[in-house]
Amino acid sequence: xxxxxxxxxxxxxxxxxxxxxxxxxxxxxxxxxxxxxxxxxxxxxxxxxxxxxxxxxxxxxxxxxxxxxxxxxxxxxxxxxxxxxxxxxxxxxxxxxxxxxxxxxxxxxxxxxxxxxxxxxxxxxxxxxxxxxxxxxxxxxxxxxxxxxxxxxxxxxxxxxxxxxxxxxxxxxxxxxxxxxxxxxxxxxxxxxxxxxxxxxxxxxxxxxxxxxxxxxxxxxxxxxxxxxxxxxxxxxxxxxxxxxxxxxxxxxxxxxxxxxxxxxxxxxxxxxxxxxxxxxxxxxxxxxxxxxxxxxxxxxxxxxxxxxxxxxxxxxxxxxxxxxxxxxxxxxxxxxxxxxxxxxxxxxxxxxxxxxxxxxxxxxxxxxxxxxxxxxxxxxxxxxxxxxxxxxxxxxxxxxxxxxxxxxxxxxxxxxxxxxxxxxxxxxxxxxxxxxxxxxxxxxxxxxxxxxxxxxxxxxxxxxxxxxxxxxxxxxxxxxxxxxxxxxxxxxxxxxxxx
Amino acid sequence: xxxxxxxxxxxxxxxxxxxxxxxxxxxxxxxxxxxxxxxxxxxxxxxxxxxxxxxxxxxxxxxxxxxxxxxxxxxxxxxxxxxxxxxxxxxxxxxxxxxxxxxxxxxxxxxxxxxxxx
Amino acid sequence: xxxxxxxxxxxxxxxxxxxxxxxxxxxxxxxxxxxxxxxxxxxxxxxxxxxxxxxxxxxxxxxxxxxxxxxxxxxxxxxxxxxxxxxxxxxxxxxxxxxxxxxxxxxxxxxxxxxxxxxxxxxxxxxxxxxxxxxxxxxxxxxxxxxxxxxxxxxxxxxxxxxxxxxxxxxxxxxxxxxxxxxxxxx
Numbered sequence: 001x002x003x004x005x006x007x008x009x010x011x012x013x014x015x016x017x018x019x020x021x022x023x024x025x026x027x028x029x030x031x032x033x034x035x036x037x038x039x040x041x042x043x044x045x046x047x048x049x050x051x052x053x054x055x056x057x058x059x060x061x062x063x064x065x066x067x068x069x070x071x072x073x074x075x076x077x078x079x080x081x082x083x084x085x086x087x088x089x090x091x092x093x094x095x096x097x098x099x100x101x102x103x104x105x106x107x108x109x110x111x112x113x114x115x116x117x118x119x120x121x122x123x124x125x126x127x128x129x130x131x132x133x134x135x136x137x138x139x140x141x142x143x144x145x146x147x148x149x150x151x152x153x154x155x156x157x158x159x160x161x162x163x164x165x166x167x168x169x170x171x172x173x174x175x176x177x178x179x180x181x182x183x184x185x186x187x188x189x190x191x192x193x194x195x196x197x198x199x200x201x202x203x204x205x206x207x208x209x210x211x212x213x214x215x216x217x218x219x220x221x222x223x224x225x226x227x228x229x230x231x232x233x234x235x236x237x238x239x240x241x242x243x244x245x246x247x248x249x250x251x252x253x254x255x256x257x258x259x260x261x262x263x264x265x266x267x268x269x270x271x272x273x274x275x276x277x278x279x280x281x282x283x284x285x286x287x288x289x290x291x292x293x294x295x296x297x298x299x300x301x302x303x304x305x306x307x308x309x310x311x312x313x314x315x316x317x318x319x320x321x322x323x324x325x326x327x328x329x330x331x332x333x334x335x336x337x338x339x340x341x342x343x344x345x346x347x348x349x350x351x352x353x354x355x356x357x358x359x360x361x362x363x364x365x366x367x368x369x370x371x372x373x374x375x376x377x378x379x380x381x382x383x384x385x386x387x388x389x390x391x392x393x394x395x396x397x398x399x400x401x402x403x404x405x406x407x408x409x410x411x412x413x414x415x416x417x418x419x420x421x422x423x424x425x426x427x428x429x430x431x432x433x434x435x436x437x438x439x440x441x442x443x444x445x446x447x448x449x450x451x452x453x454x455x456x457x458x459x460x461x462x463x464x465x466x467x468x469x470x471x472x473x474x475x476x477x478x479x480x481x482x483x484x485x486x487x488x489x490x491x492x493x494x495x496x497x498x499x500x
Numbered sequence: 501x502x503x504x505x506x507x508x509x510x511x512x513x514x515x516x517x518x519x520x521x522x523x524x525x526x527x528x529x530x531x532x533x534x535x536x537x538x539x540x541x542x543x544x545x546x547x548x549x550x551x552x553x554x555x556x557x558x559x560x561x562x563x564x565x566x567x568x569x570x571x572x573x574x575x576x577x578x579x580x581x582x583x584x585x586x587x588x589x590x591x592x593x594x595x596x597x598x599x600x601x602x603x604x605x606x607x608x609x610x611x612x613x614x615x616x617x618x
Numbered sequence: 619x620x621x622x623x624x625x626x627x628x629x630x631x632x633x634x635x636x637x638x639x640x641x642x643x644x645x646x647x648x649x650x651x652x653x654x655x656x657x658x659x660x661x662x663x664x665x666x667x668x669x670x671x672x673x674x675x676x677x678x679x680x681x682x683x684x685x686x687x688x689x690x691x692x693x694x695x696x697x698x699x700x701x702x703x704x705x706x707x708x709x710x711x712x713x714x715x716x717x718x719x720x721x722x723x724x725x726x727x728x729x730x731x732x733x734x735x736x737x738x739x740x741x742x743x744x745x746x747x748x749x750x751x752x753x754x755x756x757x758x759x760x761x762x763x764x765x766x767x768x769x770x771x772x773x774x775x776x777x778x779x780x781x782x783x784x785x786x787x788x789x790x791x792x793x794x795x796x797x798x799x800x801x802x803x804x805x
Contacts, residue, residue, distance in 0.1 A: 009759060016760075112778035126764060138761055149776070560688045560692065561689060565685060576754070583748055583755070594755055597763055608773070608774065608777070
C-alpha cells in the first residue's frame, strides 16, 4: 500500500510553537502540582507565569510574520493570530499573577487551578488561530470546560457552585447553537474551513437560506460567549460566584478569544454577507450597551456591577463589528480589547485585594473610605474606573474613540449616538465607586498589601498599561490595525471587505 | 433497495415475537399470588432497610467519566488501526502524541487517587 | 435509505425523544434517550455514514448513557423531584417560541434540497473508516490532537470539582456550614 503524502497538509512547526509550549506546560504544571500542597501553590503559579511568558515571547516573534495558512487550512498564522495570542497569554499570566497569593490563601487545589488556566488559554489561542470552524469549536470547548470548572473552584461556597452550574448549562446550550450553525454552514457551502466557505459565498449554487440560518445560529452561539443581550443572563451570576481572578479571566480572556473568532469569521470571511448580519448586530449592539449600563446602575455588588459593565463593553465592541464596512473598524476592535484587558484585569485585582478567606468583601459599601486607609489601592481602582468610563487620556477613552469614529465612517449615526449616551450613563456608576472610596466613610479594612507582592505587581502592570496605551495610543493602534489587515491577508477575497 | 433492509425487519420481528411471546406465556400460565412480603426488596433474607433509591458516591461518576474519556480515545484510535500501514510513521507519531496526552490524564487521576476505593 | 425505513426510524426517534422529555422517572427518560440514539445510529448507517453510526452506538448509546445513569444516581433524582414548578406564562411563551423556531427550520429544510450541492451524490468511499482515518490523520490533524487536550481538560475539570476535598485546615465557619450533609463528597 502506498504511503500517505504528508507534504500535502503543509505541516509547519512555527505557528504551533506557542500552542505546544502552553499545552506541554499545562501538563507539566498538572503533574508537578499533584506533589504540591494546596497551601503552597505559589511556586506553581510562578511556573505557570514563566511558561505563559515564554509562549508570549514566541508569539511576539511570530507577530511580524507573513500571513499564512497551515495544516490544510486549519490554522491561520500571522499578525492577527499572534496579536490575540499575546492578548490571551497576557490575560492568563496576569490572572495567574493575581492568583499566586489568592489561591494559596483560599486553599484552592493548585495543580488543577493553574493547569486549567493554561488549558483555557490554549483553547483561547486555538480560537484565535482557527481558520476552520472545527478548530474554533474545539478551542471554544477546551476553553469553556476549563472555565466552567474554574468558576466552581470554591467548592464550599454555594455562590461558586451556582456560578459553575449556570455557566455550564447555558454555555453547553449555546454550544449547541454554535454546532448547529456550523452544520448548516457545512450543508450550504460543503466545507467547514473558512476560506472555502468564503469562496462558496460567491457561487450562485450556494443555498442562501440555509447559509443565513447557519450564520444566525453562529451569531447566537457567539452572543452567549461574549454575553451580548439577550444572551447575557448567565453573566452576572457566573461573574459574581466565580473566584475573583477567574472572573477577571472570564471578563478579559474569554471575551477576547470569542471576539477573535467572531471577528475572523464575520468581518474577514463572511464580509460579503455583511449587509445581512450587520443589521442583526446593530440591534444586538444597541441592546447590549443599554441593558448592560442600565442594569449596572442599580448593582450593590462590585463583581455584579463589573459583570454588567463587561456586558456593556461587549456592546461597544459590537458597535465596531456593526461598522465592518469601515476599514478602521477591525483595528479599533483589536485596540479596544487590549485597553479593556489592562483596565479590567486591574479592576478585578483590586477586588481580589479586598478578599481574604472567609471574608469576601465584594459589596460596593465595602469600598467606602478606602482612599483614607489604602491610598494606593484606591488610586489604582480610581484609574481603572475612569478608564472604563472612557475618560481621556486613558486606554478606555481611545478605545471608545476609535470604535465610535469607525462607526461614523460606516454612517452608523444613530448607533453612535446610542453608544455616546450609554458612555455618559456608565460614568455614573463608575464614578460612584470613586465617590464611595474618596468621599464616604466606613467600609472594611483590606488585608495588608505589603505581604502580597504578586498582587502589587499585577496592579502596577495593569495601571501602567492602562496609562501607557492611553497616553501613547499610536503604536498600539498601528499594531492592532496591522494585525487585522494580516487576517485579511489570510483570506482570499479580502478586497470585498476593504472596498465595500 | 428495500430488500437490503429486509433482514433487519426480520430480526426486529423475531426479537419482538420472542420477547412478547415469553412475557405473554409467563403471564398466561404462571400462578400469581402477590403478597406484601413477596413485594419487598430482597436483601439476602434480611429485613430491608432504607430505600432502594440511594445516593451514589461521586466516585462512581469519576470512574465512569474516566471510562468515557478512554472509550473516546479508543474510538479515535480505531480508524488509525484500520489504516495503520497507509498512514505509516507519521500516523504512528500522531497517535502516540494523542495517547501520550491522555496518559498524562491517567497518571494525574492515579496520583490524585481517583482509582482508589476506600 | 428507502422512505419507509426512514419514516419508521424517524417516528421511533421522535417518539422516544418525546418520551425522554415527558416521562417523570429520570431512568425511564434515559432509556427513551437510548432508543432515540439507536434510531439515529441506524439512520446514519442507512445514509452511508457507517462509522459514525457505530460510534453513535458505542460512545453515545453505550458509554455516555452509563455516565448519565451514574449522574442520575449521584444526584439521587427521583420521580417526585420532577414536579412542575409553575411559571405557566413562561412555559407558554417558550412553547410559542419553540414552535416558531421549528416552523422556521422546517421551512428552511423544506427548501434546502432544491439548492445545488445538496442532492449531489456522495463520492465513493464516503463515510468509510478508511476515508475518515486518512482525513483525521492529515487534514484534521490539529483537530485530532486538540481533542485529546480537550479530553484531558475535561478529566482535570471533573476531578477538580468532584474529588474528595482534603480536610480544610483552617476553614471559615461559613465553609464548614456549607460542608454539611447536603454535599457529600466521596463515599
